[in-house]
Amino acid sequence: MTLYEADKGHSYYITGLYVEPSVTRRLQALGLNDGTVVKVLNRKKRGALIIQVRGTRLALGKHISSNIEVKIKEEGTTEDE
Amino acid sequence: MNSGEKKKHINVACVGNPNCGKTTLFNALTGSRLKVANWPGVTVEKVEGETAYEDTKITLIDTPGIYSLTCYTIEEKVTRSCVMDDEIDVIINIVDASSLERNLYLTLQLLELGKPIVLALNMMDIVKERGMEIDLHRLPEMLGNVPVVPVSAAKRTGLDILLHAVIHHYVEGMEEYILDYPEVIENKIAKLSVMMQAHYPTHSSVRWHAIKLLEDDEEVKKEHPIQVTNVADKSYEKEIIQCKYAYIEKVVHECLFHKNRKAAVTDKADRVLTHPVWGIPVFLLIMCFVFFLTFTVGDALKGVFEEALAIFSDGVTGFLAGIGVSGWLKSLIVDGIIAGVGGILTFIPNICILFLALAILEDSGYMARVAYVMDSVMGRVGLSGKAFLPMILGFGCTVPAIMATRSLETEHDRRKTMMVIPFMSCSARLPVYVLFSGMFFENYAVFAALSMYIIGMVIAIISALVFNRLEKGKVNDSLLIELPEYKRPNARTIRIYVWNKLRDYLSKAGTTIFIASIVIWFLLNFGVTGMVADAADSFGAVIGRILVPVLKPAGLGMWQIGVALLAGISAKEVVVSSFAVLFGVTNANSAAGMSTILENVHAVNPDFGSLNAYCLMLFCLLYVPCIATVATIKKESGSWKFTLKMLAFELLLAWSVSTLVFQLGSLLQGLF
Incomplete structure (x- = not known):
């Protein structure tokens, strides 16, 4: 699944970045790599979402979030990473 | 070392x-x-x-x-x-x-x-x-x-x-620090370091350059054109970044305790401020509140400045008469400089409150949320939500707003944002609204002025939408911005911010507006025959009359307005200064000053009513930005062609909108 399809309040592992290279580099510099855990804090129905990653919050547009592959993190481990 | x-x-x-x-x-x-x-x-x-x-x-x-x-x-x-x-x-x-x-x-x-x-x-x-x-x-x-x-x-x-x-x-000096990468990468770094050292023996940060070469960094490759393809066979950027973050995780694991004990305040505030539905209304409400404060509290405080100016002006007049200065010099100082510059200074309270509010919004961490909240609207016009941040800065001053477009990713987005920023009504246009809404709208003055900000914002978004349609642009949805924790604004930061803006305003009053006032005074007091008694015979009137036929359909067919608008290109406040000089009032921003101007305007053109005043405000909102802005746009875009196209567009738009409003308004007034 992609990050765009993710639900508010859940945590996910990143499994792949498929945005254009320039954006990928910036995301990597912000700490979004394979295996990084992100939590969806808020989202608009169709559009941008807010994630928590490495202790900070990022707002990502649909184009970016729909090109990030993620895998849901098991329940029960979401609170304490 | x-x-x-x-x-x-x-x-x-x-x-x-x-x-x-x-x-x-x-x-x-x-x-x-x-x-x-x-x-x-x-x-x-x-x-x-x-x-x-x-x-x-x-x-x-x-x-x-x-x-x-x-x-x-x-x-x-x-x-x-x-x-x-x-x-x-x-x-x-x-x-x-x-x-x-x-x-x-x-x-x-x-x-x-x-x-x-x-x-x-x-x-x-x-x-x-x-x-x-x-x-x-x-x-x-x-x-x-x-x-x-x-x-x-x-x-x-x-x-x-x-x-x-x-x-x-x-x-x-510096101790040698080495973050160890996996052996494959370390070997390559070592090889590249040797090559670097051979080519650039005096180089100080060899390891950094070697790593950058491995990351396939464009600039470093350009500056150090050494053949590295046999070592750096591909970009190792991803691996290098991952190594760094892996190391950071280790550092954080060993040095940071009780992580994740929540930033409850930020999450609670974000529930309202970044709400999917309420986010935009809340933002608009905040901005309305800011401008409401700017006008009402600012107006309440301006009395102090008025009195000071009146005393100062009377004192100077008395002093000049006392030492027997010739008439023209007295006129230059009192009717030209004090009227032109002094009138502008009485707007200091409004300006201060506006910048205070903007500083608080910036320092609290809310601004970044606005980018998220406005992303869907901006996306539809082909810009990311981030482009809205320079636009908000435009409420303060257009020049830094234009510079702030640097944070946008592409040159194309930058230009499009630059194109619409001047429609965000800057603080220099505020005196124009205060003066004309105060004269013609009395109890509804605040709303008349407030409407300028809303109209400006709407026109900015509509023009961006039209550009996007014209170039068949797509929806932009590649927002990427960090949302910082909310924090209590720092008093010192805000004080310095407001003081810097105020200093800019004062220095503008002392330079641009000062000179513009003298020039206007000259143009209005001298004609082909030398010094003239009636301004209608002056150079200014000659220039202004050329513009009358053009401005007439917009309800602005007075040579005085033509002169004021032309002078306003030096700085928008000068529109107000010009009116002060034109109608011989020392303080345009006072009840007495306003009624004198009103009287004189009606003496020239008895039909000049609130509709005309509103069109004048609209025209000031939309027409060519001030010289400083034009210079900044030229510098930042690096293109005269772009700058001139933009000026032509804005002039045309200002004329069309005010003409449309005036013609429709006159029609409606005729009906009722």
């Missing part, structure tokens, strides 16, 4: 992530002794300040906030060329302790440079507030023994220790 004589004057660069409190720290260290300097070779303005520790003079250089030492954005390029400069002796890396994990990434990159670095651990109070703890012994150990100094930029604690560390570290 720092052997030999030690200078008594050192250059220190402040480097850090955006929102790490860098500017607050910079202000705390340098006080108000700020100056803006142009960095050689770069067109970007940078802030420099002076401070001293014991007998060493320190020049601090503030750089744009960056996440990484790559060169993908303008900010990164500026900061990178600054820290790479041999003039820089020490780097202060400001780290937001409350988001250590992300901030340390830049730190690891800076450490590879091999320059002396001091870590300023900022926002320790927030760390404590959240119940987190940082092991201040282990942290420097894991970072190659760089000095780590906890500071609070807001409360100004730890600053002396920081400066001491800077001097001490500069004298001692």
Whole structure:
């Protein structure tokens, strides 16, 4: 699944970045790599979402979030990473 | 590396992530002794300040906030060329302790440079507030023994220790620090280092350059054209970044305790402020409140300025008469300069409140949310939500707003944003609204003025939409922005911000508006026959009359308005100054001044009513921006063609909109 399809309040592992290279580099510099855990804090129905990653919050547009592959993190481990 | 004589004057660069409190720290260290300097070779303005520790003079250089030492954005390029400069002796890396994990990434990159670095651990109070703890012994150990100094930029604690560390570290020099990459990469770094050393024997940060070559960094490759393809067979950037973050995770694991004990306040505030439905209404409400305050509280305070100006003006008149100054000189000073410049000064309370509100919004962390909230609207016009931030700055002053478009990713987005920023009504247009809404709308003055801001914003968005349709642009949905924690705005930061803006305003009153007032006075008091008694015979009237046929359909067919609008291109406030000079009032922004102008306007044109006044306000909102803005747009876009096209568009739009409103309005007035 992609990050765009993710639900508010859940945590996910990143499994792949498929945005254009320039954006990928910036995301990597912000700490979004394979295996990084992100939590969806808020989202608009169709559009941008807010994630928590490495202790900070990022707002990502649909184009970016729909090109990030993620895998849901098991329940029960979401609170304490 | 720092052997030999030690200078008594050192250059220190402040480097850090955006929102790490860098500017607050910079202000705390340098006080108000700020100056803006142009960095050689770069067109970007940078802030420099002076401070001293014991007998060493320190020049601090503030750089744009960056996440990484790559060169993908303008900010990164500026900061990178600054820290790479041999003039820089020490780097202060400001780290937001409350988001250590992300901030340390830049730190690891800076450490590879091999320059002396001091870590300023900022926002320790927030760390404590959240119940987190940082092991201040282990942290420097894991970072190659760089000095780590906890500071609070807001409360100004730890600053002396920081400066001491800077001097001490500069004298001692840098210890070699190595983050070990996997063997494959280390081997390649070693090989590239040897090649670098062979080609550039005097080079100081060989390892950093070797790593950058492995990352396939464009600029480094350009500057060091050595054949590396046999070693750097592909970009190892991803692997190198992952190694750094893996190491950071280790550092955080060992040094940071009780992580994730919640920033409850931010999450609660965000529930309302970034709500999917209420986000936009809440934003509009906040902005309306800001402008409402600007007009009402500002107006309440202006009485003080009015009285002061009246006393001053009377005093000068009396003094000049007393020493027997000739009539023309008295007229120049009282009717020209005092009326032109003094009238503008009475708007200081409004300006202060506007900038105070903008400063609070910026410093609290709300601005970044606006980018998220407005992303869907902006996306539809082909811009990212981030483009809305420079537009909001445009409410203050268009010039810094145009410069702020640098944060946008593509040149195309920059130009489109630059094109619409002038429609965001800047503080210089505020006096025009205050004057004309005050004269013609009485009890509804606030609403008439407020409507200008809304109309400006709507026109900005509509024109961006039209451009997007014309070029068959797509929806832009590639927003990427960090949302900082909310924090209580820092009084000192806000004071410095407002003071700087106020100083700009005052210096504009002392230069541009001063000169414009003299020129206008000359144009209105002299004609082909020399000094004229009636302004209708003056040069100004001749020029103004040329514009009358053009302005007539918009309800602005008076030569006086033509002159005022023309003069207003020097600075928008000059429209008000011109009216003051034209109708001989010392203080346009007072009840007496307003009624005199009103009387005189009606003497010239009895039909000039509230509809005409509204069209005049509209025209001032939309027509060509001031000279300073035009120069900035030319500089930032690097194209005269673009700048001229933009001016033509704005002039045409201003005329069309005010004509449309006037014609429709007249029609409606005829019906009822």
